[in-house]
Amino acid sequence: MTDEAISIKDLRFRYRDKKELVIDNFSLDIQGGEFLVIMGANETGKSTLVSFFNGLIPHYTKGPMKGDVFVWGKNTKDHKVPELAEDVGIVFQDFEAQLFSTNVELEVAFGPENFAIDREEIKRRIQENLEFVGLEEFRRRSPATLSGGQKQKLAIASVLAMEPNILVMDEATTDLDPISKQGVYEITNKLRQREDMTLVVVEHDTEEVLDADRIALMRDGKLAELGPAQEILRRGDLLAELGVMPLGIPRFFEQMGSSTLPLTPEEGKRIFEKENWKISNTLYRDLVEKEQGELSQKKQEPIIQVRDLKYTYPNGVDALSGIDLDIYKGEIVAIVGQNGSGKTTLAKHLNALLMPTEGEVEVYGKTTAEQGVFEIGKKVGYVFQNPDHQIFSEQVYEEVVYGPRLRNVPEDEIELRVKESLKAVGLEGFEEADPFSLTKSGRQRVAVASVLSIRPDVLILDEPTTGLDYDGQRGMMDMVVELNKQGSTIIFITHHMWVVAAYADRVYVVKDGKILLEGLTREIFAEEKILKDSFLRPPHFVQFSNLLGKTFLSDSEMISCMEGK
């Protein structure tokens, strides 16, 4: 046995169907008991790298490889995945595909069963691990009926039941709401207390990795930077350069010329007070008033009106009830809420994909029931969460042309629209590209373009930034804002609170099928307690400003309101 849990030596790898290396001359030693976070832009090889740790590469996915990966001194080339599973457990991003049992207990039992553990011991492990992740009351439930956060906790429990000493989480919290995400990280923090547990986490969300020992940043399959987490997280420019979201709090203090850069809201408050800085009440009032003025101007022409909407699933479960909602021309509105709170069900009513069980949904003064999905589709476009649920063509052009053709738009007009839509999403010149060969953010853009080409007045985007890196998220949302400036009304569903803070005019918070809060983004983020009840929390920077008694949505906003600045 060696001290290194995982040792990567001069690793190079490329997938069989690709020309470029995904992992390029990568070396890294991960110490036993360490908590290491791997960050970097999309497609830089993070998931590929961790697939080596339990031998998924080269045994399950094959491709030309050089160099070695050792787990406790064992070369992974010589050991199959099921053997390595005794040491290394992996939790994947997709919580639907990795759970396959019909109840929670059996899901946890599956791993130990494969290792021929006797029944009494399996029973003990089920008890121990379900307690550990806080799911013991659900032991008889079917995993399909759990919320996203619970599913991911179950995935962790089922991996821990094999008693591995290395746990890898490959973007395991990407699809989760903020509080469920925190719940998962509370579990990882508990695991850290165990000295015999090594944690390797691939994560996009900078705010969740403050407790890590070290952070490894990747670029183009190479190790770009490696260092103590606290140090790396203070280097905002470096993070931004590598496509990782920098933290707002240290960035604020850096711009203010502070010598110490705090990371958390509480530390921030302490140093802010120590420095004796003041926020100007007048400037803050001006900011809020200006914003309210702008919004009341936007609230002139209602496009969508929802009154007392109730929706019951065919199996009799109520999904939505008593929903009132108004969307005005030119707005950018965010719909937020926990996994499974009914956000998507609500949004699907706005373009007639679902019809209300009771109540009314009106678009331009006529109910959706009168108009039907084909008619409404011309006015309200819907971009689904997963672009792979709609892309079917071999060429980007064909994909974008599909909607207008179905609506019998004349050919010369179609030509123009495709051009315009591809330009709007930044995919000019990609007309002949194969959409399936594009990156996730590229495919997302194709999906948006193929809805834009129908020229709807309102665009609904279901989690447009999920699965994208910081640059991808910003690029996507900047594009959305550009569309808004050109006249589109935007509604988006998201788990990313920083996206809400940076881009939304107004917010609806959905909880258990009801509207819990509605208001300006600033007003909503001031209500931290209520948000927490609905599994949401504002970004750290907003929390920091809330601690100081004002709600600022960004560091630049706050700086503009500082006294004496």
Added chain:
Amino acid sequence: MNIDFYLDIDTVIHRFDGRTKIILFLVSFLALVLFEDPLFILPIALLILLQNFLARAWMNIWRMRFLLFLLTFTSIIMWNLFASGETHLFWFVDLESLLYSTARTMLILLMIISGLNLLSTTRNEELVLAMIKLGLPYRVGFAISTSLRMVPTISTSIYTISQAQRSRGLDLEGGGILERLRKFIPILIPVFISTIRDTNIFGMALESKGFGAREDRTYYLEMTMDRTDFLVLAFCFLIVGLSLYLEFAGFGDIAGLTKF
């Protein structure tokens, strides 16, 4: 959208050993194919419906009503084409062929219902374990249960994808047969691709959980045949024995029926 058939309730049928439930299913199949005459199928039909009633699984039949109705309709007509008799009724239908097609239709419906009875009362894992205890290799049993598991996953993605394409203007109604088929392409391709992707992740998750790590594996589920199971099986073999006897004794055929 959930088309998992298993009903998580506690009934006398649910409590049967998995092996008993599988044997009941297989044996009902055997008993059903023996006879041409609907009258002889009727008692077995009643037993299968009784099982369904005791398992409180009628809602699964109700869920399948459109398929069952469609099958009834086509099967009643179709089997007349493959048989004829001596008593002509109308068009291509004779009394004997009508009886025969009724029997065949009953066979199809009852097979489905018997299958539903099994799936409504048996967890996937219980099914695998029972198959293994009946002598099937683990990997085969697991493969069968995995394909059953894929059904709800695929149907969910069909639902989402058809919604996505409908919101882009796809109208599945109307048009000739060829045109209709063509309209399904934008649904089928994404379904196909996302299923391959899901299967790939599933495979990785499976290996990562040590699938196939040891020659032998253990089972957390416990499965024991108790007195009820033996009584039920005894009763069911009695019925089959009786059916076989009747068949060999020349009962249960339709006189004057010619099959093509």
